[in-house]
Amino acid sequence: MPARATYAAAVMPAPRAAMRLEQLPLPALDPGGALLHVTYSEVCGTDVHLHHGRLSGVPYPIIPGHVSVGTIAALPAPLNDVEGVPYREGDVVTFLDVHGSCGRCYQCLVTKQTTRCPSRRVYGISYGVRDGLAGGWAQAIWLKPGTHLVRLPAELAPETFIGGGCGLVTAVHAVERAEVRVGMTVAVLGAGPVGQSAVALSALSGAVRIFAIGDPASRLEFAKRMGATDVIGLDVPPNERAELVRRATGGHGVDAVIEAAGAPDAVSQALDLVRDGGRVVIAGQYTDTGDVLIHPHWQINRKHVEIRGCWGSDYSHVHRAVQIAARFGERIPWREMIGGRFALADAGKALEAVERREVTKAVIVP
Ligand SMILES: [Zn+2]
Numbered sequence: 001m002p003a004r005a006t007y008a009a010a011v012m013p014a015p016r017a018a019m020r021l022e023q024l025p026l027p028a029l030d031p032g033g034a035l036l037h038v039t040y041s042e043v044c045g046t047d048v049h050l051h052h053g054r055l056s057g058v059p060y061p062i063i064p065g066h067v068s069v070g071t072i073a074a075l076p077a078p079l080n081d082v083e084g085v086p087y088r089e090g091d092v093v094t095f096l097d098v099h100g101s102c103g104r105c106y107q108c109l110v111t112k113q114t115t116r117c118p119s120r121r122v123y124g125i126s127y128g129v130r131d132g133l134a135g136g137w138a139q140a141i142w143l144k145p146g147t148h149l150v151r152l153p154a155e156l157a158p159e160t161f162i163g164g165g166c167g168l169v170t171a172v173h174a175v176e177r178a179e180v181r182v183g184m185t186v187a188v189l190g191a192g193p194v195g196q197s198a199v200a201l202s203a204l205s206g207a208v209r210i211f212a213i214g215d216p217a218s219r220l221e222f223a224k225r226m227g228a229t230d231v232i233g234l235d236v237p238p239n240e241r242a243e244l245v246r247r248a249t250g251g252h253g254v255d256a257v258i259e260a261a262g263a264p265d266a267v268s269q270a271l272d273l274v275r276d277g278g279r280v281v282i283a284g285q286y287t288d289t290g291d292v293l294i295h296p297h298w299q300i301n302r303k304h305v306e307i308r309g310c311w312g313s314d315y316s317h318v319h320r321a322v323q324i325a326a327r328f329g330e331r332i333p334w335r336e337m338i339g340g341r342f343a344l345a346d347a348g349k350a351l352e353a354v355e356r357r358e359v360t361k362a363v364i365v366p
Pocket residue numbers: 101102103104105106107108109117118119
């Protein structure tokens with residue numbers, strides 16, 4: 001599978017502009033990087049936000065596609081995985097979509113919040129066409145030197161990993177932040193890709209009661225297959241949802257709430273669902289969708305509650321997501337989350353399908 005002179009890519013020229021196909025030249029293959037021939041690249045809510053111009057610092061035109069799976073087509077210099085095993089041409093891999101965390105700044109070195117490093121760039125989001133083949137909605141992606149690759153084990157079908165995709169990676173981080181442990185009760189707000197995987201990972205962590213709260217009904221049905229013990233639709237008024245959860249937990253509320261809904265209201269709801277002294281993780285407020293009224297006395301101080309944000313992912317979350325998908329991919333239907341497969345030329349249709357919520361997840365098959 002030799003590298004070719006040019007590769008087709010689906011380009012998002014500007015917010016709200018129609019997608020177009022372009023041919024991009026093979027970049028300079030600098031030692032330390034890797035050229036992937038893309039097998040799948042996902043289409044998620046972030047791509048819809050990109051198309052609406054709702055993320056800051058995006059250097060349009062861009063090739064979207066952050067979480068992707070591909071086959072190594074060229075390795076200009078030897079490259080090892082974290083175990084020291086060399087990558088080879090033909091290996092099926094994914095990668096941490098974040099590149100360039102500096103290791104020298106206040107966030108990287110002092111507070112160890114590498115996901116807040118100001119130097120970090122994200123393939124398909126903050127790298128643009130002027131950076132070359134730097135997004136997954138293309139026949140190939142050039143992973144610059146310093147990109148962290150992860151090999152997919154032989155038993156892990158690429159469809160399973162990409163079905164989980166960035167939602168699975170984010171959920172690994174959110175469930176880690178929530179410190180979900182065996183025997184706990186959990187509520188997950190939002191039934192999109194992050195919420196679905198947060199339900200599955202809570203179940204794998206040993207949570208005994210998992211409430212999935214969201215819509216539409218089809219996604220709640222799917223959440224049951226991911227491990228939810230109880231589902232509540234958004235047609236139930238918020239105070240009744242809280243009452244249902246309290247009644248099912250001896251009047252207490254749940255030990256942990258993972259917010260993966262995106263609506264500001266969900267944060268207030270999370271504080272109503274959590275028990276006294278419980279933990280709330282906010283993972284869904286990825287874009288600015290406004291503010292919400294919180295009652296600090298009743299909802300936070302008096303409840304002695306702990307609130308944690310969850311921003312971005314680091315290598316550990318992708319690494320663990322791959323191992324989890326490999327181990328549990330037969331039991332948990334990640335691959336069925338893919339509701340549509342689209343060619344590069346149909347990337348615009350894929351965006352529409354995700355935006356209209358016709359599918360939970362779409363993938364581009366270049
Ligand atoms: Zn840094």
